[in-house]
Amino acid sequence: MFNAFKYFEEFRETFGEEAALKLIWLASEIYESLSQNVTKTEFNELKKRPLQNYLIQNISHDIAREKL
Structure with a gap:
């Protein structure tokens, strides 16, 4: 802080x-x-899972749209 x-x-x-x-x-x-x-370590971890991250993002957007 x-x-x-x-x-x-x-x-x-x-x-x-x-x-x-x-x-x-x-x-x-x-x-x-x-x-x-983000730290370099965090960024590298995200790069390792592009498909997983893509699916998580899109599913969460779809769920949010359904709730509206």
């Missing part, structure tokens, strides 16, 4: 409030982007 307030306090002492806010905004954007990425 990204503790923005902790880092803001540290940045503010060194860079001032305005720069600290910009740094925290940038850091939180980077953190959010990275947290949504």
Whole structure:
């Protein structure tokens, strides 16, 4: 988890409030982007099962459509 307030306090002492806010905004954007990425191991595991993943995706979409 990204503790923005902790880092803001540290940045503010060194860079001032305005720069600290910009740094925290940038850091939180980077953190959010990275947290949504898959790891290389996860990606390789997904590549091993393309047919299984395809079927699971399509079946779940079909079930969702039936419930609507």
